[in-house]
Amino acid sequence: MNAVSQTGPSIRFRGRSFMALTLVADTPLQPWLADFDVWVQRSPGFFTGRTVVLDFADTAQSKADVERWIGELAARGVRLTGLEGVRPSLVDASMPPVLRGGRDSSIPVAEAAAAAEVATPAPAEPRKPATPVNMxxxxxxxxxxxxxxxxxxxxxxxxxxxxxxxIAGGSIHVYGTLAGRAIAGATFGAESQIFCTRLEAELLAVDGIYRTAEDIDDAFRGKAVRVWTADDTLRMAAL
Structure with a gap:
């Protein structure tokens, strides 16, 4: 009697890319949290459902520092999926994993849902994309x-x-009324700008520097406006 070999369902592995927002830790913690609280109050739900990574930028000196940052963000509804810029010896199994090889850019949004089967992925060097993919x-x-x-x-x-x-890696152009939140320079930084033909925004940000509705001069309301950064300050001018 011949033996019959049955093959069960195989386990499949796929490589998949996701876009993540990276928060960069800055010290001292309390002033950073004060600014963060303002952002969250003006943009409720901004971090809900997003993949968020915390980059310590080598500021964490102890495990207690890492735990405090994670705890303060968790108390504000931010669930971290990874850490960067921190020594692995300061991280234990209860914390988000330490990530390696992160890039400042992402695959285009239109292709973000596509899964790519990979063999052994080569580590990617941090870089900016050579050719912007505009939307x-x-x-x-x-x-x-x-x-x-x-x-x-x-x-x-x-x-x-x-x-x-x-949210744009580069600049944002709105040929109409801008009444929501516009966040430019997520990838290309200070070289990015915001343009709109009628400004009624709740929040404007370029390269991480932002103004909420309360901080926008009434002289710019309802006008065509250009927004950019210079000397770590958000600048605005009517067009």
Whole structure:
């Protein structure tokens, strides 16, 4: 009688890329948290459902430092999925893993859901993309909608409603009313700008420097405006 060999279901492994927001730790902690609290109050739900990595930038000196940062962010509803810039000896199994080979850019949003089968992945060197991948949207971005393109500029032919959010690696161009949140320079930093034909924004940010609605001069409200950074300050001018 011949033996019959049965093969059970195989285990499949796939490589998959996800976009992550990186918070850069700065010391002392309390002033950093004060600024962070302002951001969260002005942009409630900003971190909800997002992949968030904390980059210590070699500021953590002890395990207690790491635990405190993680705890303070958790108390504010930010669940970290990874850590960077910290010695592995300061991290234990109860903490998010220490990540290696992170890049300042991401794959285009349109392809973010596609899974790529890989063999042994080679470590990627941090770099900026050589050729920006820009996004053009010809419709209104409604309240509650979020649009992200970390590889280039975002151009919107239409309005951005209150409660909507635009995040761009480069610059943001809005040919219409900008009433939501616009966050530029997530990848390309201070060389990025924001342009809109009618400013009614809840929040503006370029290269991590931001202003909330309360900090925007009334002289710019309802006007065509350019926003950029210089000397670590967010600058604005009517067009």
């Amino acid at each position: 053009l949207v010809e419709r209104r971005i409604r309240s509650g909608q979020s649009l992200m393109c970390l590889e280039g500029d975002v151009t919107i032919i239409g309005s951005v409603g209150a409660g909507a959010e635009i």
